[in-house]
Amino acid sequence: MATRYFGKPIKRNEDPRLLKGQALFVDDVNLPDMLHVAFVRSDYAHAKIKSIDVSAAREREGVVAVYTAEDLGDYWQPGPLLVPPPPIAGLTFNQKTQVPLAKDRLKHVGEPIAVIVAASRYIAEDAAEDVIVDVEPLEAVADLESALSDEAPVIHEDLDSNLSAHVVQEKGNYAKIRAQADVLIKRRIFYDHGIAAAMENRGIVAHWNAKEQHLKIWDTTQAPIPIQNGLAAMLGLSESQVQVVAPFIGGGFGPKIMMFYPEEVLIPWISMQLQRPVKWIEDRRENFFATTHERSQIHDSEIALTRDGKVLGVQDVFLHDAGAYAPYGLTVPINSQCTLLGPYDVPNYYSEFKAVFTNKTIVTPYRGAGRQHGVFVMERLLDLAAKQLGIDRVEIRRRNYLTPDQFPHDHEIVYQDFAPLVYDSGNYQPALERAAEMIGFHDFIKNDQPAARTAGRHLGIGIVSYVEGTGIGPYEGARIKVDASGKVNVATGIGTQGQGHFTSFAQIVADQLGVTVDNVRVVTGDTCEFHWGTGTFASRGAVVAGNAIHAAAVGVRKKILKHASEHLEAAEADLVLDNGAVHVKGVPQKSVSLGELARISNPLRGAVKPGMEPGLESTDYFGPERGTTASGVHAMIVEVDPDAMMVEIKRFVVVHDCGKVINPMILEGQIHGGVAQGIGNSFYEELVYDEGGQLLNASLMDYLLPTATDVPHIETDHIETPSPLNPLGVKGAGEAGAIPVGALFAQAIEDALSDYDLEILEIPLSPNRLFELVHMQAATKQES
Amino acid sequence: MKPAPFKYFAPSTVDEVLALLAEHGFDAKILAGGQSLIPTMNFRLAQPAVLIDINRIENLFFVREEAGELRVGAMTRHRTLERSSTVSRLAPLLTETMPNIAHPQIRNRGTIGGSIAHADPAAELPATMLALRARFKLASASEARWVEASDFFIDLFMTELQPEELLTEIAVPALPKRTGFAFKEIARRHGDYALVGVAVLLAVDEENICTDANLVFMSVGNGPVVGEQAQQALLGKKASAENMDLAAAAAASEDIDPPSDMHASSDFRRHLTKVLLKEALQTAFERAQKA
Numbered sequence A: 001m002a003t004r005y006f007g008k009p010i011k012r013n014e015d016p017r018l019l020k021g022q023a024l025f026v027d028d029v030n031l032p033d034m035l036h037v038a039f040v041r042s043d044y045a046h047a048k049i050k051s052i053d054v055s056a057a058r059e060r061e062g063v064v065a066v067y068t069a070e071d072l073g074d075y076w077q078p079g080p081l082l083v084p085p086p087p088i089a090g091l092t093f094n095q096k097t098q099v100p101l102a103k104d105r106l107k108h109v110g111e112p113i114a115v116i117v118a119a120s121r122y123i124a125e126d127a128a129e130d131v132i133v134d135v136e137p138l139e140a141v142a143d144l145e146s147a148l149s150d151e152a153p154v155i156h157e158d159l160d161s162n163l164s165a166h167v168v169q170e171k172g173n174y175a176k177i178r179a180q181a182d183v184l185i186k187r188r189i190f191y192d193h194g195i196a197a198a199m200e201n202r203g204i205v206a207h208w209n210a211k212e213q214h215l216k217i218w219d220t221t222q223a224p225i226p227i228q229n230g231l232a233a234m235l236g237l238s239e240s241q242v243q244v245v246a247p248f249i250g251g252g253f254g255p256k257i258m259m260f261y262p263e264e265v266l267i268p269w270i271s272m273q274l275q276r277p278v279k280w281i282e283d284r285r286e287n288f289f290a291t292t293h294e295r296s297q298i299h300d301s302e303i304a305l306t307r308d309g310k311v312l313g314v315q316d317v318f319l320h321d322a323g324a325y326a327p328y329g330l331t332v333p334i335n336s337q338c339t340l341l342g343p344y345d346v347p348n349y350y351s352e353f354k355a356v357f358t359n360k361t362i363v364t365p366y367r368g369a370g371r372q373h374g375v376f377v378m379e380r381l382l383d384l385a386a387k388q389l390g391i392d393r394v395e396i397r398r399r400n401y402l403t404p405d406q407f408p409h410d411h412e413i414v415y416q417d418f419a420p421l422v423y424d425s426g427n428y429q430p431a432l433e434r435a436a437e438m439i440g441f442h443d444f445i446k447n448d449q450p451a452a453r454t455a456g457r458h459l460g461i462g463i464v465s466y467v468e469g470t471g472i473g474p475y476e477g478a479r480i481k482v483d484a485s486g487k488v489n490v491a492t493g494i495g496t497q498g499q500g501h502f503t504s505f506a507q508i509v510a511d512q513l514g515v516t517v518d519n520v521r522v523v524t525g526d527t528c529e530f531h532w533g534t535g536t537f538a539s540r541g542a543v544v545a546g547n548a549i550h551a552a553a554v555g556v557r558k559k560i561l562k563h564a565s566e567h568l569e570a571a572e573a574d575l576v577l578d579n580g581a582v583h584v585k586g587v588p589q590k591s592v593s594l595g596e597l598a599r600i601s602n603p604l605r606g607a608v609k610p611g612m613e614p615g616l617e618s619t620d621y622f623g624p625e626r627g628t629t630a631s632g633v634h635a636m637i638v639e640v641d642p643d644a645m646m647v648e649i650k651r652f653v654v655v656h657d658c659g660k661v662i663n664p665m666i667l668e669g670q671i672h673g674g675v676a677q678g679i680g681n682s683f684y685e686e687l688v689y690d691e692g693g694q695l696l697n698a699s700l701m702d703y704l705l706p707t708a709t710d711v712p713h714i715e716t717d718h719i720e721t722p723s724p725l726n727p728l729g730v731k732g733a734g735e736a737g738a739i740p741v742g743a744l745f746a747q748a749i750e751d752a753l754s755d756y757d758l759e760i761l762e763i764p765l766s767p768n769r770l771f772e773l774v775h776m777q778a779a780t781k782q783e784s
Numbered sequence B: 001m002k003p004a005p006f007k008y009f010a011p012s013t014v015d016e017v018l019a020l021l022a023e024h025g026f027d028a029k030i031l032a033g034g035q036s037l038i039p040t041m042n043f044r045l046a047q048p049a050v051l052i053d054i055n056r057i058e059n060l061f062f063v064r065e066e067a068g069e070l071r072v073g074a075m076t077r078h079r080t081l082e083r084s085s086t087v088s089r090l091a092p093l094l095t096e097t098m099p100n101i102a103h104p105q106i107r108n109r110g111t112i113g114g115s116i117a118h119a120d121p122a123a124e125l126p127a128t129m130l131a132l133r134a135r136f137k138l139a140s141a142s143e144a145r146w147v148e149a150s151d152f153f154i155d156l157f158m159t160e161l162q163p164e165e166l167l168t169e170i171a172v173p174a175l176p177k178r179t180g181f182a183f184k185e186i187a188r189r190h191g192d193y194a195l196v197g198v199a200v201l202l203a204v205d206e207e208n209i210c211t212d213a214n215l216v217f218m219s220v221g222n223g224p225v226v227g228e229q230a231q232q233a234l235l236g237k238k239a240s241a242e243n244m245d246l247a248a249a250a251a252a253s254e255d256i257d258p259p260s261d262m263h264a265s266s267d268f269r270r271h272l273t274k275v276l277l278k279e280a281l282q283t284a285f286e287r288a289q290k291a
C-alpha cells in the first residue's frame, strides 16, 4: 500500500469550520415552536420525598407542562445496566441504576425531581422555583470508609448495606511469596479524580414529527447508535423511526457515554407527548451535579521485593466510590485493578476491592477511567522501594519491566472487556531510556539539582511509566462509497468528541483509494448514515473504527480495480490508484477517474452483471478479539517554592508508544490535552464535599481547572511497537496523556522537597495540602 | 443559570440614576461592569427587581489629576486604570495592583466603582484603596458626601453605601516624598482571587526611620484588614530586616484572624501573610529610599 498520508502530520479537515464558528453543536439546533426545559433537582444528598407540589409552576404564564415521576406512568423505569460485571469467580454485584425522575427517595444532590417545559429557559427556571418539594432529610452517606460500617444509613432500601460490588482477583500466591521477601513496603494510598468539565455541557434536542412518524434527536453523546436503539425500545418505535445525531461535540472524555441519562430518556418522550420540538441544554451548575464524575479510591497496598529491587508481588485492597447508582458496572475499579500492574513483571498479585454506594453523583469513566488510581499505587510503591533500597528510580523500573520476549503477556486476571488481561505487545525500555535522555535525568540529579539547592532553590525531577489498555471490542463498522464526482464518503457509527476523526479516518481511506485527504468526507455519529456500532470510549476509535474503515476501503479498492481492469482492458496487477484516478502502469494515457468508474458501475441503462454490485461501495466491520496495550513514560522537572508551596513545571516530557501513528500532530494534541487534564487532577481540581454530601465548589470559580498559563510546553517523542492484533498496527492514545501525571507530581515534588523528607501518598495536591504535609512531617519528627 | 425577572433601566445622567435609586432603593441594583453582579444573578443568589445600568453615563468615566490628587470616575474600567500614565504617576501602587485582578477580558468590563461597592474581602482594589487612603464620593438624590476608605468597608460585602446612594468618584492622594509601595499576592492560578494579598505604603526619613506605614491585607478577614500591630512594629523604628520580620510576625499572629476554606487553611493564610508582608516591605523600603 502506498503510504502518502498515513503517518503524516497533516492539518485537520474539520478545523476551518470549527475555527470559523460554522460547525453544528447541539445548542445550535433551533426549530420553529421549540420548547425549553429546566429541571427541578434535589438540594439534598439523601432524603425521603413526602410530597411534590407543582400547581404554582403549572399556572405560571409560558409554562406548557410539568412532569413528575407520577406523570410518567409505565415509562418510568430504572435505566439499563450498561456494562454487566465481567465473569470473575465469586464476585458480588448489587445492581442499582438511575431513574428518570426521583419517586420516593432522593439519593444525591442534583438528582432530577421534576421537569418544567416552557416557552423559554428563563420561564422554565422561574417555574422551577415555584415547585415545592417537601422532604424528610436523611443522614447522608458521604464518606467512603464509613459507608460500609454497621451504623451507616443504607441508601438502597432493599440492600442490607451500601456494598455495590466485591471483587477478588488473584495471580500466583502473594501470601507465600510475602514470606520469602527481603523487603515489604505497606502504605495507605488515596487517589481522587475529578470531573471531565468538557467545554460543552450536555444537551439534547428532540423533534417528534407526527406526520412523518419520525423522531430526530440531537444529543451530545459519544454513542449515538446505542441511544437510538435504546430509545426506540423505550418509546415503542421501530429503530428506523428514530434518528440520533451526535454533531460536533465540545469534549466528551467519558461522561458523555454514560447511558441513559435521565434527560436523555425524558426529552424525546416529552417531544412525543407535546408534539413539539424540545430542547434542554445543561448549564455549568447542573454539569457539576448531573453529569457523571470520577472520584476517589482508598488503597491499602503492599509490595514485596528482593534486596536488589525485583518485585515479587503486590497486594492491594481498596475501596471505590461508586456514587448513588452504578449503571456502568465495574469498569472503573476493574481498570484500576488491572492497570496497577503496568509495564511490570509482577508474578504474584492479590487484588480485592469493594465498590461502595454513596450519596453522591454517579461515577463512570472519565479519561483514564480508574487507570490513574492503579498507576499511582504501583508507581508510588516502586518509588518507596527505590528509596529504601538505594536504587535509582530509573533503574528500579528498568529491572522490573516485562521484556520484549515476554509478549503476548498473560496477567492471568480478567479485564474490563471480559477478556483475560493479555498484553498484545510492548517494548518498554526504549521509551524509558529516551525519556530519561530527553529530560537529562542523571545529569539533572548530578549537577543541576545540587547547584540549584546551593542557590536556595528547590528543583525536583520525576519519571514514571504506565500502560494503557486500549482499543477493546466489541466492534465498529464503516461504509465507504465513491461518488460520481470522485469524492469519497465514509460513514461510521462511532461517535466523535473532537479527536480529529474527520482527518485521521480520511488519511486511512485516502491511501487505499489514491485520493487526496480533502476529497474524503467522513460522517460520524448520525444513525441515518450508519447504524451499526457502539461508541467512542476506551481509546478505541483509531483501533476499532480505524481498522473497520481500512477494511471497507480495501473492499472499495477491490471493486475499483475490477471495474477499471475491464474498462481499461488491463490486468489488475498493472493498475495503480493515484490522484483520484486509475492508471495503467507505464501507459500514462490509459487512465480513468474514480468518478467516471463510479458512473460506469452504477449505469442508468444496460445491466449490472451477475456477481457484481452497483456502485463503488463497501461496508465492513472490525471486531478485535481483545484490546491493544499502549504504553509510555512521562518525566517532569518542577520547582517548588517552599514558602508559598507553589509548584512550577519547568519541563514536561512524554515518550509514548501507541503502535503505528496515523497522524502525529493529532496524536500530540491528544497527549497535550491529556497531560493538561492530568495536571488539573494532580494539583488544581478537587470536588470538595461536606459531611452532608453537599458539593461545596460547584462552579468554575472554585473548581480550579488548569488554564493556559498552568500547562507547560510538552515535549513528545514516539516509539512504535505495532500491535499484532489489527492490520493497521495501531493502538489507542486517547487517555495516555492523563494517566500517570498524578504519580509524576508526587515523585517530582517529593524530590524537590527532599530536605523535608515528605511521603506523598495522595492526589490531588495543592499549596495548602503541601503546607500541611510539611508541617505534619515536621511535627512527627519532633515527636520521635 | 438564568436570572429571575427584573426591570431594566438605562439612564444617561447621574440625576436620573439618583431619582431611580430614590424610588426603588432596596429593590434596585446598579449594573456597572456586571462581572460580579451578573454571575450572582445567574446563580439566583441575587434577585433584584430593578437593574439600573450606568454604562451610558459618560461623566462617570474619567481619570484626571485635580489639586495634586488622582480622581477617577466610578465607571472607569480596570483596564483603563492599568494603562493610564496619570495613574502610574500619582498612584503607582494602583498600577501595580491592576494586573492581579482577573484576566484581561474581565478587566475590560469590570470597573473600579463596582469593585469598591461590591467589597469582596478577596478583591484587590478595596485593600489598595485603603492602603492609599482613598476617599469615595457617594451621591444620593438629596446629598453628596465624601467617605474615607477607612470608614467605608464595614463587614463581609457590607459598606457605608446606602441603598439610595451611588458611588460616583474616587479620590486618591498622591504619594508623598520618600514613600514606597508594594503590592503582592498569591493566587492558585494567575487571575484568581488571591489566597492572600498585601498592599503596602511605607515612608522613611533620611535615617531610614519609618515615618509612615500603611499595611493592608486581603483574603484574611471579612474585608480588607489593616495591620495595626504590624504598623506599630515599624513606626519610629529603623526599616531593618529584623523589624520587618517582627512586623510580619505581628501581622500574622495579631492583626489577622483568617478564615479557613477549601483553598487555604487559616494557618496557611497566616503563613502566607508573613511571607508576603516581608517581601512587600522590602520592596516598598527600596522604593521609598529612591522616592
Ligand SMILES: Cc1cc2nc3c(=O)[nH]c(=O)nc-3n(C[C@H](O)[C@H](O)[C@H](O)COP(=O)(O)OP(=O)(O)OC[C@H]3O[C@@H](n4cnc5c(N)ncnc54)[C@H](O)[C@@H]3O)c2cc1C
Binding pocket: B029, B030, B031, B032, B033, B034, B035, B036, B037, B038, B074, B075, B100, B101, B102, B103, B106, B109, B110, B111, B112, B113, B114, B115, B117, B118, B122, B123, B124, B125, B161, B165, B166, B167, B168, B191, B192, B193, B194
Ligand atoms: C472570572 C472572574 C474573575 C475575577 N477575578 C477577580 C479578582 O481576581 N480580583 C477582583 O478584585 N475581582 C475579580 N473579579 C471581579 C471583577 O473585578 C469585577 O469587575 C468587580 O468585582 C466588580 O466590578 P463590576 O464593575 O463588574 O461591578 P458589577 O458586577 O456591575 O457590580 C458589583 C456590585 O457593585 C454595585 N455597584 C457597581 N457600581 C456601583 C456604583 N457606582 N455605585 C454603587 N454600587 C455599585 C452593584 O450594584 C453590585 O452590587 C473577577 C470576575 C470574574 C468574572
